[in-house]
Amino acid sequence: MEKINIEGLTKRYRGKAAPALDQVSLEIETGMYGLLGKNGAGKSTLMKILTTLEQPTAGTVEVCGVPIKAVKAIRQQIGYLPQRFGFYPNMRVVDAMTYLAVLANVPAREQSQRIQHLLEEV
Structure with a gap:
C-alpha cells in the first residue's frame, strides 16, 4: 500500500x-x-x-x-520542495529545517536530533 x-x-x-x-x-x-x-x-x-x-x-x-x-x-504522507522555494536567501539550512520542524509540530526537545539525523542522510 x-x-x-x-x-x-x-x-x-x-x-x-x-x-x-x-x-x-x-x-x-x-x-x-x-x-x-x-x-x-x-x-x-x-x-x-x-x-x-x-x-x-x-x-x-x-x-x-x-x-x-x-x-x-x-x-502527512508527502513532502514537496519546488524549484523556486520561498525561504530567505541568507537563511542557513539548519534554520530553515528548524522552521519547518516548528510548522510540523515536532517537539522542541526532538528538533535538533531529528535535523542532525536528516542532514547526515544527505
Missing part, C-alpha cells in the same frame, strides 16, 4: 485549449524521486495535484491508499 496510484488523471485550465495533464496513469513505489520534462509538460501541475495544492479535473489519485481529497492525511 505504500505507493502512489494515479488513474486517468486529467487537469484542464480555463482558457487553455490543451490539457495540462491528459489521462495520466502510473504507479509510484515508495522512495525519493525527481520529475523531469520539457517546459509545459505538466510536471508542476502533477506535483501540485499530488501535494493537494490543486484539484484534478478528472481521474483518481491515492497516496498510500488514501484518496487525494483527504487533504490533511495526504499532507
Whole structure:
C-alpha cells in the first residue's frame, strides 16, 4: 500500500485549449524521486495535484491508499520542495529545517536530533 496510484488523471485550465495533464496513469513505489520534462509538460501541475495544492479535473489519485481529497492525511504522507522555494536567501539550512520542524509540530526537545539525523542522510 505504500505507493502512489494515479488513474486517468486529467487537469484542464480555463482558457487553455490543451490539457495540462491528459489521462495520466502510473504507479509510484515508495522512495525519493525527481520529475523531469520539457517546459509545459505538466510536471508542476502533477506535483501540485499530488501535494493537494490543486484539484484534478478528472481521474483518481491515492497516496498510500488514501484518496487525494483527504487533504490533511495526504499532507502527512508527502513532502514537496519546488524549484523556486520561498525561504530567505541568507537563511542557513539548519534554520530553515528548524522552521519547518516548528510548522510540523515536532517537539522542541526532538528538533535538533531529528535535523542532525536528516542532514547526515544527505
